[in-house]
Amino acid sequence: MFFHEPELQYEVTVEEPDPQFAKELQQAIGGVEGEMRVALQYLFQAWATPKEHEEYRKLLMETGTEELGHIEILATAVTKNLRNATDEEREDAAQDDMMRMMMSGQSPRQILSAGESAMPVDSNGLPFNGNYVVASGNLAADMYANVMAESTGRLLATRLWERTDDPGMKDMLEYLIARDTMHQNQWLAALETLDDPVPVPASFPQEKENQEFNYAFMSTHREEREDPDMPWTQGESVDGHGEF
Template sequence: MFFHENELQYPVEVEEPNPAFARMLQQAIGGVEGEIRVFSQYLFQGMNQPPENHEMRMLLYETAMEELGHVEMLATAVAKNLEGAPVGLREEMSQDSAVNAAMHGYLPRQFLSAGMGAMPINSQGEPFTMDHVYASGNPAADMYANVTAEATGRTLATRLWEMTDDPGMKDMLSYLIARDTMHQNQWLAALQALGDPDDAFDHLPVPDSFPQEEENQEFNYEFMSTTREEREDPEQPWTTGDSVDSEAEFSFGRQPGGGEPNLPSPDPRTYNQPTNEE
């Protein structure tokens, strides 16, 4: 059960409306790095947690609801940045202002489909599709996905911060950047809590419940070079020394090779065109 309070999570003010920046903000709402993605991801991850993982469920639910609040903040920012734009369009329509506005960054769908409001789309007008919502059911795998989501979201927010001189928008984005900092740290803390608290990588490899002796021991810690020409071991942290999970040592090698593909002859019922060979 969820409840809504008619109050923004953090103040959203715009001193000088900027329709072009409203379009950029759409990426933070409906882009692959955006808030709809993380809200949905954390929500479904939380719903997938068994009863015994109560605290993990609460961590995910609480953060999902916070991210939903970020969607509301950004939608408010979009509407405020679009304030006044429809009047200008009407007055100059005979001069192809809609085309000119689109060329200068204005997103026509914000007017045509939403009446100068935000939409669940990215900065190109493409709808959010949930394709990048990851909820595997494995807490460690999900926490890594969450760190990535927050890292890319924070990168986007910092870029948006650079794009605006509006004090209100800088203040809002500064808040969102700060929350991304916290969320990256909390997911890493949750990862650490899944294993030995004194070993940040005790949960590796994911899933660590699979018996590692069942995997091919010859290749499970070897970095494979795929260049045609042989090259020497570059002696990097991923080719030599102890593995991150402390289970083995890294090595450097090449693809083992498996011979030419030996596919079966086509089944006549597939009507595949045979190749005539002399």
Template sequence: MFYTDNKLQFPVRVETPDPQFARALQQAIGGVEGEIRVAMQYFFQACGARGDPKFRDLLMNTATEELGHIEMLATAVALNLEGAPVSIKDEVAADPVASAVLGGLNMKNLLSAGLSAMPVDSDGVPFDMSHIYASGNIAADMTANVAAESTGRVLATRLYNLTSDPGMKEMLSFLIARDTMHQNQWLAALEELGGSTGVFPIPNSFPQEQENQEFSYAYLGFQKDGSPSAAGRWSEGPSVDGKGEFVTVSMKPLGSQPVLGPALPNSGAQAEQM
């Protein structure tokens, strides 16, 4: 069950409306790094969370917070659009194509939403939920969440540097801070699950003796001349999960060239393939 009191999670104010910045903000709503993505990701992870209920609580609380971030950003988009100078709106009416280019206005925000936000990215492409990762494995999900918050924070800092509006900087400063917390809370959850030596390799429930352990910690190089790959922490020394030793191997083909059977009749293939 969800509740709302119709108030914003954090103040949203726009001193100088900017249609072009409204378009940029759409990426933070419906882009692959945006708030719809993380809200739905944490929500579906929570719905499928098994085991200690505190992880479900953590996920659902954060999903609910992210819904509030969508509300904030949608309000910011609308304020940047509805307060745009009259001349910009006149240009839209007179020559929509030229206005879209010169004014930076996303025409969907005008034509489909009446100068309001939409569940789309900065190019007007609808968010299609294809970037929602909810595996049912709590450690895999927490690891994916660190990446989601990291790319979200990168986007928020870019938006912060794109605007000179004090109100927008204030709002984005809050969102950047929340991204900092969320990165840390997912890492803390992984630590509570056992840290790198307890969590990895994911899933830790699969017996490693059933995998081909010759390749479990081998960094494979594919340079055609057999020259060594660039060395790094990943190429030698103890593995991060504490269960093996990194080695570097110049990979050579272990299998032969694949040979397929003839094409089936009536499969649409050429006669020479049958």
């Protein structure tokens, strides 16, 4: 059961509204690397976690609930970048046809469909898709999916940080980036509590695997090449169960 409080988790200020940046922020809301994905991913994973694994369920549940608040932060940022901006620019537009054309890169739906508000879509206007959510029913696979989601998510947030000069937007992104750092660490910490995290799933008896091919690097180069002597062609395997 969920509850809400009107205050944002972290305050959002925009000094120079920028509709183009609003469009780019949408990637962090409804994009494959965005907050809708992680929020729903952690919630669906929590709902799939059986009672016996109570602490993992709580961890997932609390973090999923936190991510709902990140959607709210970003939706606020999008609206602030769109609304104030367009008031001024609408006047300019009357005087200046060139300006109007330059604004052409903006996502038209953000005005036409949403009246200058945030939408559950990505920066190309592609709607959020339920298949972005990974909740596999296997804890180790889910944890790797979560590390990966926070890695691409933090990468996106740092790229957005580089593309704005607005101090309010930079401050907000520094908060979200900090949370991504924490979340990468917490999912890796959870992975370390598992007995045998590689290969996933641990439940399949490895002796049933085809023993000829489970620790051999296969080259598909057209002509045979020498062994390049890399950590994936020689030495002990990372899981400690084989020899490359």
